[in-house]
Amino acid sequence: MTVLPDEQQDGPPLSLSERAYQAIQDKLIMLEIPPMAPIDEVALVESLGVGRTPVREALKRLEVDRLVVSYARRGTFATAVDITDLAYISDIRVHLEPLAARRAAEGAGPAVREDLVELADATESLDVPRLSREELMRWDMRVHRAIYHAAGNPHLEDTLVRYDNLATRIFCLFLDRMTDFVSHVEEHAGLLRTIADGEADAAARRARQHVQGFEKAIRAVI
Missing domain, CATH: 1.20.120.530 (GntR ligand-binding domain-like)
Structure with missing residues (x-):
């Protein structure tokens, strides 16, 4: 199981959504999820040990960051690199x-x-x-x-x-x-x-x- 990012040292504990965001972001940046690869929400839920809601909230933020893109009836994918x-x-x-x-x-x-x-x-x-x-x-x-x-x-x-x-x-x-x-x-x-x-x-x-x-x-x- 993938370990979620450690809680930050200062300030309030990170929410599950924030921790899922950081973990998925890391996978995308380091190309563990390659460009244009489909995002498997179920696999992320299982590997991160969180519910679907934190994962979906994280993916919405990552779309704003241009790290993922969502298509109606097709799903969510890692963005391309060119x-x-x-x-x-x-x-x-x-x-x-x-x-x-x-x-x-x-x-x-x-x-x-x-x-x-x-x-x-x-x-x-x-x-x-x-x-x-x-x-x-x-x-x-x-x-x-x-x-x-x-x-x-x-x-x-x-x-x-x-x-x-x-x-x-x-x-x-x-x-x-x-x-x-x-x-x-x-x-x-x-x-x-x-x-x-x-x-x-x-x-x-x-x-x-x-x-x-x-x-x-x-x-x-x-």
Whole structure:
């Protein structure tokens, strides 16, 4: 049985619907449910150990996130991934990722900056060639989410998480064709340190280059 996400440490416990949402979202992002695959509600109910109502509520939210799509009398499917998606997603991220990096560099408090430095240290200590695809993807998401949160704007954070989820699906889809992950990880560490140092202009520039480099790397292997 798939284990639902752990309860969050702060705030009220997650509802079954929220926990189902996070679990199904993870399956979609990491391509455990491949693009265009039908969504088996019964299998999800059984694997997650919840009722049909939380699963259906989760799928409605995931449709808003563009991770699933529903058709009358046909059912619900994981959304497709194609080159057009990459262009659209990058067009948004190339503007919002630098904004988040700039806001984090300008406004993050001492504790947050310390956390970013620690994450940069941990990133630099990674043995990248030994990482599995899933480990690499999850670390990538961890870094990006730390920056979004450090920006201090929950609406910007929510928007960026949504588009980073879509970008990560594309990353997962073409990851086996890509070779240079070391520089990708090094970019993360440099960006984190620049934000922690309060260098707003440099942080925005690094974030923009990171998004542009991601799109270029994907296009090179398509």
